[in-house]
Amino acid sequence: MINRTSFDQVLKKAEKPARYIGMEKNSISKDLSTVDIKFAFAFPDVYEVGMSHLGLHILYNLLNNEDYIACERVFAPWIDMENEMRKEGIPLYTLENKEPIKNFDFIGFTLQYEMSYTNIINMLDLGNIPIFSKDRKEDDPLVIAGGPCAYNPEPIADFIDLFVIGEGEEIVLEIMELYRQFKLNGYKRDEFLQEVSKIEGVYVPKFYKVYYKEDNTIERMEPLIDGIPQIINKRIIKDLDKSYYPEKIIVPFIETVHDRIPLEIFRGCTRGCRFCQAGMIYRPVREKEVDTLLELAEKLVNSTGYADISLTSLSSCAYSQLQLLVTKLINKYNEKRVGISLPSLRLDSFSLDILKEIEKVRKTGLTFAPEAGSQRLRDVINKGVTEKDLETAVSYAFEEGWSTIKLYFMIGLPTETKEDLLGIKDLGYKVKNIFFNLPKEKRQGNLKITLSASCFVPKPFTPFQLVGQNSLEEFNEKINFLKNKIKDKKITFNYHDPKLSFLEAVLARGDRRLGKVLVRAWELGCKFDGWSEIFDYDKWMQAFEETGISADFYALRERKFDEVMPWDFIDIGVDKAFLIKEYQKAKEGLLTRDCREGCNNCGINRSFLGGVC
């Protein structure tokens, strides 16, 4: 346990000290001397962000359900707290027992976004754990990582002992069970790592060697030892309805990003938007039954006291029984003043009745994501949404009393022209006209339209994984072009920092050689890179310069069809040939139908028998 007196001193100086105390309702604090395995679940960002992540709640409770495991949480302390901790010599500790993470068997990082990688290094360092996997000794914790960014694990391969590829609910227990056996029969770090890499979905980077060509692209990757797979298959939960879901979740003291009950209604997505990584890696679609969800909702409302239930998934309106589920939830909870929210609405499947139902309880601002300004470009990205869809949805929303509308777009999508950019502006003005074309007595509230543009980042395992990203100059030119065109008191234009998106593109599609850059950037003081007020682009560029690695090579280069990608050794079940075909169709502006309307032969139903798609 850390020194309580100095901890108290440190808390007095920290901003939002409740981030660091634990003790929340439904948190689980076991006697650490009585368990076989101590697992520190590490989220490489601040408490408020990490506590809003559903995966944390699932795995935390799943692991703690086993008597032989204690799972405790650890987050990245904010900069003020880190400084005080270093000054007082307090190592990074878990919230539950205030135990230094160094004393745990596993440190499990969840990889939700690339810009958190320097925080991983920093957290290990603050926990007095060697940052490089190769420097860890027998009694150091095993550093394990999973989550969406693990689908290209290579940029952080130097720091992580083992990765889990795919969904964690089953595999994590298989790994724990194996570890327990090793501990009973004489644990040796290397022997364990060899054995665990035979579990499907586990990737131990140090047992693989990458060979490069003269042009710096990858030639091949080979296992260094016998008996471990050449290709790592992702893991999925076949029957999501029967899969573990917590009946209690931790209720934070302080306000978090998503301060409500997350009710996961299904996994996967059948839409096939060509920029979207989640839409590919989480295939196939698996739904939970309405009755299962109602039962879970009941238990979660009773155990948390939350006043909101959020129906989460990649595209909630695609849930086959949404109407039924929403009606039942509302009938049940209206009186208890528990609200229902749908975080991801699509314009096309925008169900007026459902929105009406929800609105009876609470009304918030509406957000839509047309993603591109013109129909041509929306077809390129296979976002099957039309202008008519948007018009219908917005007209309805205004008539029902909404007046705050947010529209999300991406700039820098493949084949984008000036006309496509102007389409963003035109959509904004169109929405404004719809509002003012309503008879005056029907208009409610003060119209506020926000057009928000992010910079397109090509991601692994998407049809656009080969695309060269726009340069900073191109992004800035496009942003300025739009800024000058959009001049209206009712319409606000927001945009993301292209520098951040550039770095995200580098890390998303990087290989092992980026480990050097990450360490150098961290040494120069980079952390919390996803926080725009802290992100320091110049330090990153210095890190690239000093390590002799070209960032442009990873972000800007259009890759060839036959190039070996750093993540090609992972099989997500969707064929590489399908992704290439989709890219070619994109260039021709050809749509691919929603998988619910007929199979598009992506390969997933061959790879994972039992998946419904």
Next chain:
Amino acid sequence: MNLRVKFTKKGYLKYTSHLDLMRLFQRAFRRGNIPIKYSEGYNPQPKMSIASPLALGIESEEEFMDIELSNKFPEKEFIKIMNNELPEGIKILDVKYVDEKKSLPSIVGWSYYEISVKTKNMIDRNVIEAKINKWLSEREIIFERIKFKKGKEIKEVKNIRPLIGNISLVKDDKNISDDTIVFRCLLKSGDSGNLKPTDFLIAIEDYLNLNIEIEMADIKRLNIFAELEGKIQSPM
């Protein structure tokens, strides 16, 4: 049905804010199926009011709040259910149905604090006590501070003497280390005037020059008192 609730806020829970505390209670009421009333309108809020919001970082042995219930809920059961739902450090000590017309915050007059601070130039405690008594015999104690309002610096000058009821020094407790001073003080609290314990410390340091570490002080509220018709009494 207006239920007056007396509770503690101790240990690490002192690091939760007033708003956190309100949220925490709301969720505990919901979990415990306490029949609390909600406000009307767009965003219904449970009807509860806390006597005197406690600043972040201050512990309390005795806090009060009033909650409105739609029907009478047995007192003992309320305490049992709620203490089961509340985190370690927040504990309901007592409840009582009151038919008070005045709101709880409006009747609160005084808070009694215990403040423990370390000092770099410790002197004889009797000397400190004598100095404090001299300080209190002044008619005016002028307290100045710079406030920031809308980006502008505003100098606030006020006489805080009427806001201080009494001060005593804990002298004969063996658990107090040699470099530590422990005060107990009664300070004005609530709508009729307010002196924050941290401002009190700044003022007393100004006078005593003991080089005390104000931001590291341990502050605990021991009691809250109502002032009704000139009499100081417990709100319970």
